[in-house]
Amino acid sequence: xxxxxxxxxxxxxxxxxxxxxxxxxxxxxxxxxxxxxxxxxxxxxxxxxxxxxxxxxxxxxxxxxxxxxxxxxxxxxxxxxxxxxxxxxxxxxxxxxxxxxxxxxxxxxxxxxxxxxxxxxxxxxxxxxxxxxxxxxxxxxxxxxxxxxxxxxxxxxxxxxxxxxxxxxxxxxxxxxxxxxxxxxxxxxxxxxxxxxxxxxxxxxxxxxxxxxxxxxxxxxxxxxxxxxxxxxxxxxxxxxxxxxxxxxxxxxxxxxxxxxxxxxxxxxxxxxxxxxxxxxxxxxxxxxxxxxxxxxxxxxxxxxxxxxxxxxxxxxxxxxxxxxxxxxxxxxxxxxxxxxxxxxxxxxxxxxxxxxxxxxxxxxxxxxxxxxxxxxxxxxxxxxxxxxxxxxxxxxxxxxxxxxxxxxxxxxxxxxxxxxxxxxxxxxxxxxxxxxxxxxxxxxxxxxxxxxxxxxxxxxxxxxxxxxxxxxxxxxxxxxxxxxxxxxxxxxxxxxxxxxxxxxxxxxxxxxxxxxxxxxxxxxxxxxxxxxxxxxxxxxxxxxxxxxxxxxxxxxxxxxxxxxxxxxxxxxxxxxxxxxxxxxxxxxxxxxxxxxxxxxxxxxxxxxxxx
Amino acid sequence: xxxxxxxxxxxxxxxxxxxxxxxxxxxxxxxxxxxxxxxxxxxxxxxxxxxxxxxxxxxxxxxxxxxxxxxxxxxxxxxxxxxxxxxxxxxxxxxxxxxxxxxxxxxxxxxxxxxxxxxxxxxxxxxxxxxxxxxxxxxxxxxxxxxxxxxxxxxxxxxxxxxxxxxxxxxxxxxxxxxxxxxxxxxxxxxxxxxxxxxxxxxxxxxxxxxxxxxxxxxxxxxxxxxxxxxxxxxxxxxxxxxxxxxxxxxxxxxxxxxxxxxxxxxxxxxxxxxxxxxxxxxxxxxxxxxxxxxxxxxxxxxxxxxxxxxxxxxxxxxxxxxxxxxxxxxxxxxxxxxxxxxxxxx
Numbered sequence: 001x002x003x004x005x006x007x008x009x010x011x012x013x014x015x016x017x018x019x020x021x022x023x024x025x026x027x028x029x030x031x032x033x034x035x036x037x038x039x040x041x042x043x044x045x046x047x048x049x050x051x052x053x054x055x056x057x058x059x060x061x062x063x064x065x066x067x068x069x070x071x072x073x074x075x076x077x078x079x080x081x082x083x084x085x086x087x088x089x090x091x092x093x094x095x096x097x098x099x100x101x102x103x104x105x106x107x108x109x110x111x112x113x114x115x116x117x118x119x120x121x122x123x124x125x126x127x128x129x130x131x132x133x134x135x136x137x138x139x140x141x142x143x144x145x146x147x148x149x150x151x152x153x154x155x156x157x158x159x160x161x162x163x164x165x166x167x168x169x170x171x172x173x174x175x176x177x178x179x180x181x182x183x184x185x186x187x188x189x190x191x192x193x194x195x196x197x198x199x200x201x202x203x204x205x206x207x208x209x210x211x212x213x214x215x216x217x218x219x220x221x222x223x224x225x226x227x228x229x230x231x232x233x234x235x236x237x238x239x240x241x242x243x244x245x246x247x248x249x250x251x252x253x254x255x256x257x258x259x260x261x262x263x264x265x266x267x268x269x270x271x272x273x274x275x276x277x278x279x280x281x282x283x284x285x286x287x288x289x290x291x292x293x294x295x296x297x298x299x300x301x302x303x304x305x306x307x308x309x310x311x312x313x314x315x316x317x318x319x320x321x322x323x324x325x326x327x328x329x330x331x332x333x334x335x336x337x338x339x340x341x342x343x344x345x346x347x348x349x350x351x352x353x354x355x356x357x358x359x360x361x362x363x364x365x366x367x368x369x370x371x372x373x374x375x376x377x378x379x380x381x382x383x384x385x386x387x388x389x390x391x392x393x394x395x396x397x398x399x400x401x402x403x404x405x406x407x408x409x410x411x412x413x414x415x416x417x418x419x420x421x422x423x424x425x426x427x428x429x430x431x432x433x434x435x436x437x438x439x440x441x442x443x444x445x446x447x448x449x450x451x452x453x454x455x456x457x458x459x460x461x462x463x464x465x466x467x468x469x470x471x472x473x474x475x476x477x478x479x480x481x482x483x484x485x486x487x488x489x490x491x492x493x494x495x496x497x498x499x500x501x502x503x504x505x506x507x508x509x510x511x512x513x514x515x516x517x518x519x520x521x522x523x524x525x526x527x528x529x530x531x532x533x534x535x536x537x538x539x540x541x542x543x544x545x546x547x548x549x550x551x552x553x554x555x556x557x558x559x560x561x562x563x564x565x566x567x568x569x570x571x572x573x574x575x576x577x578x579x580x581x582x583x584x585x586x587x588x589x590x591x592x593x594x595x596x597x598x599x600x601x602x603x604x605x606x607x608x609x610x611x612x
Numbered sequence: 613x614x615x616x617x618x619x620x621x622x623x624x625x626x627x628x629x630x631x632x633x634x635x636x637x638x639x640x641x642x643x644x645x646x647x648x649x650x651x652x653x654x655x656x657x658x659x660x661x662x663x664x665x666x667x668x669x670x671x672x673x674x675x676x677x678x679x680x681x682x683x684x685x686x687x688x689x690x691x692x693x694x695x696x697x698x699x700x701x702x703x704x705x706x707x708x709x710x711x712x713x714x715x716x717x718x719x720x721x722x723x724x725x726x727x728x729x730x731x732x733x734x735x736x737x738x739x740x741x742x743x744x745x746x747x748x749x750x751x752x753x754x755x756x757x758x759x760x761x762x763x764x765x766x767x768x769x770x771x772x773x774x775x776x777x778x779x780x781x782x783x784x785x786x787x788x789x790x791x792x793x794x795x796x797x798x799x800x801x802x803x804x805x806x807x808x809x810x811x812x813x814x815x816x817x818x819x820x821x822x823x824x825x826x827x828x829x830x831x832x833x834x835x836x837x838x839x840x841x842x843x844x845x846x847x848x849x850x851x852x853x854x855x856x857x858x859x860x861x862x863x864x865x866x867x868x869x870x871x872x873x874x875x876x877x878x879x880x881x882x883x884x885x886x887x888x889x890x891x892x893x894x895x896x897x898x899x900x901x902x903x904x905x906x907x908x909x910x911x912x913x914x915x916x917x918x919x920x921x922x923x924x925x926x927x928x929x930x931x932x933x934x935x936x937x938x939x940x941x942x943x944x945x946x947x948x949x950x951x952x953x954x955x956x957x958x959x
Contacts, residue, residue: 221958231954237944239936240707259954263946270932272943274707279733283700286693286730290704293691294669294712295937297944298704316694406955409948414941447937448669448689449709453633455666458682460692470682 017108017208022052022077024088024209026159029101031094033065035149038177038188039156040071044401045173046156046165047075048222051214055081056401057596062247062339068097075211078525081402082518083596089163089209091155092119093133102126110207112158127207129199131158136198140190153188157195162203163211167196221406225397226301228368229327230256231407232375233299234263237414238325240291240298241275242284247339248395249301249329281306285313288324292317293459295419295447297379301327304346305336307353314388315354320459321434321443321484323382323417325375326350327391329398332594341594342395344514347569350390351543357481359488361385362543363496364392366517370541371397372407376414377496383417384494385442385487394564396515396596418444425452433457433468434480441486488544495542498549502536508610509556511549513540513570515596516562522599523606531607535560540570545577553578559585560606566592626662626858634659636684646798646824647677647746651684653801654715654744657808658685661856669705669712673698673727676753677719677746677824696727699734702741703925709935710926713812714741721751724760724779731781735788735817737925742811742818743790745781746798748826749837756829763909767834781821782916783902786895791816791919793898795912797842798824803913806852810915813856815876816924823911842911849890849914850883875920883915892918 026043030036037058044056054075061067074084086106092098092113099122102111107125120128137151153174160170170192178185223231229252233241241260243253257275264272278284284300291298302310307328317324330346332338350362363378365371374391382389418438420431425446431454434443443466446455457468464480465471502524512520517539527533538552553559553574561571568588575583589605591597622630634655639648658668665687672678674695681690693701702716723731723745734743749762758766761781762774785793792814796804804822811818823842825831831838836845850871855861857878865872865882871892873881883892891897898917905912932939 219959221955223958231951235945235951237939237941239939239944240704242704263950264944266932266943268932269930271930272932272936272939274929274931274936276703276707276929278700279729282697283703283730283733286697286700287704287707289693290671290691290701290706291708291937292704293701294705294708295935296704296708298708312694313697320691406958407951409951410945414945446689447709448705449667449712449935449937451664451666453666453687456687456689458690458692460690461694462692 019210020088020208021210021212022075022214024075025084025086026073026075026089026091027087028071028091028155029094029097030069030071030152031065031096032060032063032067032069034152036069036071036093036152039152040073041401042153042170042173042177043156043159044073045176045222046160046169047073047211048217048403049169049173050166050211051217052077052211053079053081053216053403055403057083057396058400059595060340068094077214079216080522080599082522083598085598085600089207091159092117093152093155110209112155112162129158129162129203131155131195131198136194137191140194141187146187150187150191153191154195157192157197158199158203160192161196161199162205162207163209165211166213167193217403219406220403222401222403223368224251224399224401225365225368225371225393226252226329226399227255228371228407229375229391229393229398230259232372234259235410236297236376236379238297238299238379239273240287240296241273242278242287242298242300244278244281244284244302244306246303246306248331248399249303249306249327251399252301252327252329281309282313285310285324285326288326289313289317289322292322292324292382293320293448297383299325299327301329303329303331304333304349307346307349311354314360315356315358316461317388318354318358318360318484319461321386321445322459323386324388325378325382325391326388327393330392330394332592338594340395342515342564342596343592343594344392344394344516344564345569345592346392347565348572350392351573359485359544361387361389361491361495362392363389364513364541365397366514366539368397368402368404369407373410374496376410376412380412380415381491381494384415385491386417386445387487392514394515418442420444420446422450422452422455425450425454430454432466434464434483435466436483436486440490441483442490492544492546495544495546497546498541499539500548500552501539503538503552503555504536506534506536507557508535509552509559510535510537510562511540511552511559511570511574512537512562516564519597519599519602520562523602526599526603527606530603531612533607533610533612535606543573545574549574550578553582553585557585558587560587560589560609562589562597562602564591564597566590625659627664629659629665631655631659633687634665634685636686637682639680639683641676641679641683642828644827645676646748646826647680648683649798649801650744650746650804650822650824651680653804653808655684656805657812661809661812662858663713663812667711667713669714670717671698671702671705671714672717673719673722675719675722675751677717678722680746681717696722696725697730698722699727699730699743703734703737703739706739706741706926707931708937710931711935716741716743718743718745720745720747720749720759720761724781728779732784732788735785735790735819738789738791738816738922739925740815740817743820745819745821746824747781747821747837748824748830749835750826750830752826752829763836766836769829769832780902780906781819783899785819786898786917789817790819791922792818792915793917794915795821795823797846797913798822799839799842800846800913803848803852806854807915809854809856810852810875810879810881813854813875813877813879814920816919816922845909845911847887847905847910847912849887849912849916850885850892852915853882853884855880855882873918873920881915881918892916
């Protein structure tokens with residue numbers, strides 16, 4: 001196979017292209033419901049197993065079968081795993097989108113297509129490879145009804161040949177994918193091999209893209225953010241889980257059910273947890289609050305529409321001071337919006353969810369490992385501060401596969417917060433539920449069922465005094481609300497601190513959070529390499545903002561706040577928090593197209609705003 | 613008993629508590645409100661059953677009825693929550709601590725209108741709890757609008773007539789899976805008292821619809837939820853006799869006229885038939901009889917349906933005996949080896 005001195009097909013006279021090794025974006029265009037997910041995972045894992053940093057992003061429709069779907073695999077030797085705007089290698093399986101997919105490619109890209117689509121006539125500045133999938137699949141799969149599912153595995157073999165992937169790694173990945181189904185594994189392996197053999201015999205390598213073995217993934221795992229969150233919740237000691245199915249959060253609880261059934265059944269065969277599919281999000285959050293009030297570590301997972309429905313109950317929990325954790329796997333709103341696309345659009349709604357004065361703690365993971373770690377943080381903070389804690393993941397993080405170092409066992413003990421036991425009550429004689437005895441705004445609570453005559457208090461969403469008695473007195477109400485606000489101020493010192501990636505090197509600062517981080521890592525390198533432009537960078541990990549955030553804004557003349565929503569939601573929160581004279585330093589870079597943020601867009605926008 | 617003092621020592625129940633230990637705060641509801649009578653019956657039933665007040669969790673939604681948990685059993689934890697959504701709160705509480713005796717107090721607006729969604733799902737789960745609807749056919753706190761249990765043709769004080777059919781929470785509860793369903797009247801002290809004691813002994817969802825007249829907004833001529841209307845139209849199905857497991861049975865019963873139901877804890881519920889053909893263990897018959905009652909403008913009271921053997925939601929979830937709320941970290945956080953195993957599967 002030609003691996004060097006590759007020339008562009010149909011472009012005589014052009015300069016020979018140097019090989020492009022371990023730096024490419026592969027896009028697979030298929031129809032959803034066609035089983036391509038397995039093929040794509042095998043392809044991703046094969047590259048991963050060859051030690052090359054890789055990420056996979058599924059761009060799918062809100063539909064079960066029949067609509068176009070695109071899966072993008074990015075392999076990058078430098079570890080950039082954000083979405084790359086340009087596609088280098090297109091695998092065109094979907095007749096419906098093939099023309100547009102091909103026309104949108106940049107010159108020099110390669111296209112692998114189903115022979116009958118005859119895409120090679122569309123352009124002359126691309127490399128085309130035709131594969132007769134139907135013919136190949138018929139040979140390896142006698143059962144006609146299975147062919148549709150097996151067909152997609154053929155392109156894995158073809159790509160393996162063209163990109164120089166080790167077929168042994170493909171087989172390993174494939175056998176892992178079909179671990180519980182030997183027959184399916186064999187059938188699919190035959191298909192992959194058929195693709196490989198066909199390519200070896202019939203396709204002449206004409207593109208520059210290659211995968212060469214590296215050692216960057218030693219010991220690493222591949223997992224999606226929702227599964228990582230599920231694991232995190234199990235190790236955080238969650239006991240009550242309620243949910244109502246909603247994309248993109250459903251897989252979090254579904255994975256959690258699997259893990260809990262495996263690892264949280266006691267020696268007596270009984271569950272040390274309860275997982276309930278509720279009738280709607282109202283009931284899901286109601287159960288979380290009922291369980292939290294009665295002392296369980298309770299959680300639910302949802303997305304924007306669910307958050308909207310939970311608003312009233314969130315206020316009840318805020319005001320009666322009941323712990324609970326809500327995972328918000330953000331998707332594009334408003335309304336139904338783009339239910340299968342990613343965003344960071346729920347920042348403001350969650351921060352202030354409910355009527356009256358409410359402020360909620362938000363934790364914002366940027367990676368699968370933070371999904372795991374922040375689960376423990378979230379439950380501990382919820383019980384410490386007796387309030388709802390939101391974990392703000394998103395579809396890109398939650399539903400896509402990410403590489404990661406293995407998760408570290410949580411060393412922080414489970415913190416159940418200020419709970420008075422029967423013995424405490426015997427010593428104290430009495431207690432006042434909402435009295436700030438420690439100066440941190442946090443009162444002591446008791447759990448229903450505590451066997452002491454003084455244990456009970458009357459939790460109520462209506463006005464109450466320190467003893468939790470009904471009160472409409474203005475002074476009682478104001479004092480109580482001020483105390484609850486003190487809890488929020490106290491929380492500033494306990495929430496996860498931001499990651500100050502770079503400080504003191506530039507007058508320009510960038511603030512980003514969550515999955516935007518991965519575009520920022522790459523964008524800052526682009527800015528430096530291409531424009532010799534250095535910018536400091538702080539990655540937010542929580543709301544309320546900690547001291548470091550204020551310092552960062554103070555230290556920079558201009559601060560770009562990068563986020564994936566229309567209305568600069570995090571910037572709005574920062575405006576409310578920083579000193580008034582610093583507000584004008586904040587500049588917004590916001591995108592809301594439903595696609596994961598890419599580095600190039602950020603780089604271009606910063607340079608434009610900097611007048612360069 | 614004390615013999616040396618001139619004042620007799622207070623009577624105590626089987627766990628050594630006087631009835632005072634079951635009292636609540638002073639009611640702020642209207643004088644004569646049926647809800648106050650229900651609170652009294654709850655106090656008496658809990659006292660007589662010897663329920664440890666600390667074991668009880670009182671939950672409510674929003675409305676006059678939902679205020680009433682403040683007026684009984686101050687030694688029990690309580691949660692007055694949001695409108696119509698107490699069932700989910702109660703569900704969460706029971707998941708967290710299966711040993712609680714959960715008592716939900718709701719109203720007809722709270723359950724049959726804004727809360728109907730949570731109500732029906734609570735019924736179908738057969739969550740072990742006692743759910744009482746204090747049913748007066750109107751919204752009291754917002755000054756007298758019709759609720760969804762108001763009968764066709766019933767008239768508001770303002771003269772507005774209700775045209776829509778009522779939601780019968782009892783037939784709904786029976787259809788959906790509640791395992792102890794009854795209807796009573798706040799003014800029928802004896803019946804309600806026995807029914808509440810049986811409700812405490814039952815394991816599963818108890819749904820009691822208690823007609824509880826609103827003296828301020830719905831006790832006039834033309835109302836079908838007034839004291840007078842109930843006196844004229846109440847049709848008790850049985851004479852209810854409840855014998856708790858801790859009491860000797862001193863009277864035998866006639867199997868021809870009385871149905872005896874053995875409850876989960878060994879208590880016995882004896883239903884001496886007033887309406888001979890009524891069988892409280894027949895689900896379909898119960899629903900049919902309720903539909904007929906609407907046509908005949910009868911208010912059937914008594915134990916409408918009972919099934920003391922159906923599995924509860926807690927059984928179905930196979931939850932461990934110890935409350936989930938207080939499981940130690942050693943149980944709720946798997947070991948390092950488990951994490952290592954999970955990581956290995958992801959490599």
